[in-house]
Amino acid sequence: MLKPASPPGAIPHLDKLGHAALFAVQAPLLFAATGWRPARVWLALAAWALGSEALQGWLTSDRSPEALDALADLAGASLALWWASRRHGRR
Known part of the structure; x- marks a missing residue:
């Protein structure tokens, strides 16, 4: 059986902060580069978050998809889009 690439960290779920930050x-x-409305950017990032988690479970033998990772991704995207849309006056 394969072992994980790295041992779990000392702080549980610390990787969720990394997901949110990315x-x-x-x-x-993406918002600035495309000129899309925040909802469309959010949907694109939601597809990326869910797709990357699904592919992680399907294409790797030592990792599994985690719903909390996708939720952390979307939490980070949501907060940043809220800030960016207020800053640029687009909704």
Whole structure:
């Protein structure tokens, strides 16, 4: 049986902050680059979050999809899109 690539961290669910931070960076960049409405950016990022989690479980033998990872992704994207849309005056 394969072992995970790295041992679990000392702080439970610390990786969720990383997920939220990555999507918090991606969201305003996609928003600014495309000119899409925040809802469309959010839907694109939701598809990315869910798709990447599904592929992680399907294509790897040492990782599994986690709903909490996708939720953390969308929480980061939501907060950043809220901020970006207020800053740029687009809703």
